[in-house]
Every structure is written in C-alpha cells, then in structure tokens.
Amino acid sequence: MSQKQRGEESRQQVVGAASRRETKQRLLDAAVSEFESHGYTATPVSRIAATAGVTVQTLYLAWGSKRALLRAYLESTLADGSHAPGDVASRFLDQCPEHLVTQLATVFVETASRSATGWKLYREAALTDSEIAADWAELQSLRRTTYRGILGLIGETALRPGLTAETATTTAWAIASPETFELLVRQHNYSSEKYLEWLSDTLRSALIGPAISSSTLS
Template sequence: MPEPATRNTTRHREAGAASRAETRRRLLTAAGTEFAERGYHAATVSRIAARAGVTVQTLYLAWGSKRALLRAHLDAALSGDPDRPYADELPHLLAHALDGGAPDARATVRQFAHLYRGLAERAALGWRLYRDAAASDPEIAADWQTLQHLRHQTFAEFLRRVPATSLRAGLTPDTATDTAWAIASPETYELLVGTARYTLDRYEQWVATTLSAALLAH
C-alpha cells in the first residue's frame, strides 16, 4: 500500500488539478458571456476575470490571453470540450453522424445536414466573433483562415462518404467540396436563421435540399 505521505501528495495534486480545471471553466464561461454582450474587441480581461471571481493574473496563468479564450470558446462549441480542438474531434463527429450505414447518397446528405445544423447552432456566436475580430487583428485573421480550412476539410471528408457515381455529371470532388462548403456556411446560417428567422428545422431542411440539388444526380 502507498505510504500516507504519498497518498497525501497524490490527493493534493488531484485537488490542485481539479481546482485549476474549475478556474479554467469559470473563466471560459465568463469570457463567453463577455464576448456575447460586448464583442471580442470591447471585451476586457479585467471584466472577464471579475465575472469569474479571479484576478487578471489568474486569467493569464490559466489561459494565456484573451485570444486563447476566444479559440477555446469556439472549440468548446464545436467539439464539446475546450481542451479538445475541433480538428482532433472532427473524425469522431463525422464517424458518429455518418457511419450508420445510410441507404443512399441523399440519406447521407440529410445526416450531414443534421450534424451541421447542430454545429452551426452551437458555434454561431464563435464564428461571428472570429469573423469580426479578424478584420482588424492579424493573429485572429490567421486563426480564422485556419478555421476556414478546417471547415473545408469537414466537407471534403463528408463527400468521401458520397459515392462519386452519385454526384452530378461533370462535378469533380473538389468542386463538390467547395459547393458544399459555401452552402452550409456560417454566412447562410446567419442570413437565414439570424436575419430571415428560419427555425432550425427549416434551416436544416434547406441545407439538405440545397446540397442534394447542387451535388447529386437527379
């Protein structure tokens, strides 16, 4: 059996790790509220720290920067965990949503539209924050381009699950990926759900119908 001193050290380490994880969680929640209310640029680390009940120094120790909190906010929305980047979770998300043996290409498109609807709903604020902040912050602009590339990879992976024989005549896999990437986008979500007031069910149906019409042979 471990010696008492060893057990005590282990317990202290576990308690410290739990406390640090809780502090990070509180700061991320506070940052999400601050970003939603004020936007990225107007948000301040002092208000985020105050919302979380910690010092600014603790914020920097826990997350490093306001930009890191923004990225974690979006990763949490997309993957469900701020410490699991969306790029790492993407294969699992697609496998869970699309590897159930869809009977045909249209069923695969409908499954993907349902997956995308959930991602878009959770990440709408994060995408908007990134887009707006990228206009004046070079580091966030670079991050934004990386995120756009990851989104493009999502569609490329989705289309690998659609038989090439099901695509419209003359439509290459690359063009099909670009087309899907443009249709199921943060911009269409904001236009249709945010401005035109589509319900999420209606938006999902629009994505599925529009992707099928644009990509699949009739």
C-alpha cells in the first residue's frame, strides 16, 4: 500500500469514527427526549431510532440496548462538567465538621438538580426490569460509598453520641437521597435554595454532636 493510500485510509477511519460518535450522540439525545416525554417502559426502541433518524439496527449497533441508553443518560447528568474530580474532592478537605456536612448537602443538591429526572426514570424502570433494578442498586451503593468516604473525614468523636461512622453513613444516605429530593422539590415545590437549607440543617442535627455544633456557632 502506497503512502497516499495509507493516508486516505487513515482519513476515512477518522471520518468514520466521527460519524459513529455523532450517531451515538444523536441516539442519546433522542432517547432522553423520548424517556422524559413518555417514560422508559413506554418508549420503544423504534421510536428512539425514528426520532434520531436512523434504523433500529443502527441503534443496537451503536448502543446495544435501550437500557444502555438510560444508563448513559443518567451518567451524563451525574458528571459535573464545571468541576474536575480533584476540585470536587478538595471541597471536603480541611473543613470543620459542620462545614463539611454543609458541603455534602451542597454537592448533593447540585447533583440532584441535574439528575432528578434520570433518577425518577431509573426508579420507575426498576419496577419492571430486573437488570435496571440491579443497576439502580449499584448506583445507590456507590452513593453510600461516597458518603462513607466524605463522613470519614469528620471522625467519630465529632458525631452525635451513639453514632458510629457506619450509622452516620446510613443516616446521611437516607436523608440526602433521590427520594427526599423528589418529595420536597418535585412534589412539595421546595426551591433548590429552600431544599438546601432544609438538607443542611437536617444533616447537621442528625450527624454532628451538640458540643461540636455549639463550639462552631460561638
């Protein structure tokens, strides 16, 4: 093969890869639109493909399954483009216990504001799809693991009497949850600011020992 032929093949590969990426994104955008309008279960792959202007076979070649599109949608909302991972982690370093808990609440509300619809779709789809139910359980486990790492920065001596690091993790996991965001923001019409205030106050009251709270406020 001549150098010219190799160059032409390389250009074709680049163009082909770009076309495949564009098709995948178009399918994801179509899936998001259809899921949000009709729900996951009521959206057939044929409708997603038609909205994206491709065949059902192309959808399966690009994504493999409708479930993969739902997972990609949720993961895209969980990713925070405004902060590098190290920047987010640094928000929890060198913080007093109360400020650390407030940061936890703040990061959760930021994430929930982006991901609430995806969480709702996942919960609903998990009722009828065992693989999505397993995905949802995994995502909840990852959230719990994240909270365990953050709250581990506090130290048990700063926690309310009777709380261990593990029970504190369980408490935060239950309070700062997709379900509370759905109930208070989506159903009870809390603003993001009001929800953040409620969440911060509730987490501090539930997690931080009274001696620590008094000293930070004095």
